[in-house]
Amino acid sequence: MYPWLMPYWQRFQLMFAGKRLPHAFLLAGPSGIGKSALAVQWASLFLCEKPQQNSPCGHCHACQLSRQQAHPDWHVYGDDDTRTIGVDTIRQLSAQLMNSPQLGRGKVAVIRQAERMTEAAANALLKTLEEPPGNSLLILQSESAMKLLPTIVSRCQVWTLQADEQQALTWLHEQLPGRNISPAMLRLNQGAPLRTLAYLNEGGEQQRQAVITALDAYRLQPWTIGSLTKCWVSAMPVTFEWLSRLLLDALKLQQGVALQQLPFADHPALLSFLAQRPAECLLDSMQQLLQLKQSLADMPSAVPSILFADWLSQLLTKE
Ligand SMILES: [Zn+2]
Structure with missing residues (x-):
């Protein structure tokens, strides 16, 4: 887990331990802040058969499938290059969440770049958010909550991710030893460490x-x-x-x-x-x-x- 994501991970662990997880989250933040990495960690814990100290055990059948991105109850949408996320994709998602989980623990659906949903898709998702199927976890990812319909946002628990600047700079220096990295470079990249790393690596x-x-x-x-x-x-x-x-x-x-x-x-x-x-x-x-x-x-x-x-x-x- 990236160091700047630890507070968000720990907060999720506490909610998981207290069985206080909402059905739907919206992870907001600039690209390169680590929204996908956090969602992967959450989903792995949610689906693990024998969590250890509120972390995925890493050994069970579910954890093995999760690691191979082959867990039958965990689907990621909006991960291709198509410009929009259409209503058919959201209907597919809703059907997946309605079905019984194949491995028994629960079901996870992730929508990356959720702002790319068409209006029809957003309305279809609204129905699922209004009556969330049991034991499911829906994670929306978006650069900003402002880019989504307010009716969608109000039905999600919104977490806006930020990286602590000092922590991010320390991490960047570890990735690129000997390189001169200023706070300005991080700020140029919306404070997002992964994006800053790509920016520095790609010239x-x-x-x-x-x-x-x-x-x-x-x-x-x-x-x-x-x-x-x-x-x-x-x-x-x-x-x-x-x-x-x-x-x-x-x-x-x-x-x-x-x-x-x-x-x-x-x-x-x-x-x-x-x-x-x-x-x-x-x-x-x-x-x-x-x-x-x-x-x-x-x-x-x-x-x-x-x-x-x-x-x-x-x-x-x-x-
Ligand atoms: Zn496990």
């Missing part, structure tokens, strides 16, 4: 530095537009994400948030410069960034350097 930090450093160089030496455009185009689509988050930081700085609390504090000169621009200019630039992204996606023949040059002049020089 995300180098890409962010390249995108922002190119802008800073251009600000001081406007003739470097060629290398800036090249860098930004090669880093698309994350170029747009980093630029809009940089502008958001500049707005926050303008509003009095301390520099060191901002994810882009590693570029203080650029951030201070941008914070001196009028707020409307920053907001307009953020808006235009979205349009620019759309234009470049819609028109393969568009010349990025021209579009970026317009955007830069509005951001850096327009009064």
Whole structure:
């Protein structure tokens, strides 16, 4: 179990021991916080034939099947690449929960990225939530409770997962010994340690530095537009994400948030410069960034350097 999930695991264990488990949970939190890992641990305990000190024993038939992801009473929905979770999937889930468990302990259904449910699917799920079948555990996962129908949320016990920053940083340092990992990197990734690990492993930090450093160089030496455009185009689509988050930081700085609390504090000169621009200019630039992204996606023949040059002049020089 990841260290930052321990409080949630222990709380679940206490509820399990006291036979106070609700039928349905909603695990909310950013991707990479460990929602799936926690759900797996919960389901394993719920289905274990001989739990030991409120933990799955690891040896019984149920535990063996759970480990192989082959337990007949444990189903995961919404785990494929399809865009939405349709009503047929939810009907399948409801039928699974209505049936008697094959191994006797109970039934578990997990819905990953539950916000992808269609309206019809959500309404079908509502019926199951209103009359939950006996001895079943339903775990919904979503980035935010706000993304689900309030009627669904109100029938679940909602747990919003967060990682303690120090604990998360310690864990990241253990995974990547010798690597320089700052709190800002964690914050850039919504405080989610698994996402931060992937970001660091997959070159995300180098890409962010390249995108922002190119802008800073251009600000001081406007003739470097060629290398800036090249860098930004090669880093698309994350170029747009980093630029809009940089502008958001500049707005926050303008509003009095301390520099060191901002994810882009590693570029203080650029951030201070941008914070001196009028707020409307920053907001307009953020808006235009979205349009620019759309234009470049819609028109393969568009010349990025021209579009970026317009955007830069509005951001850096327009009064
Ligand atoms: Zn067991």
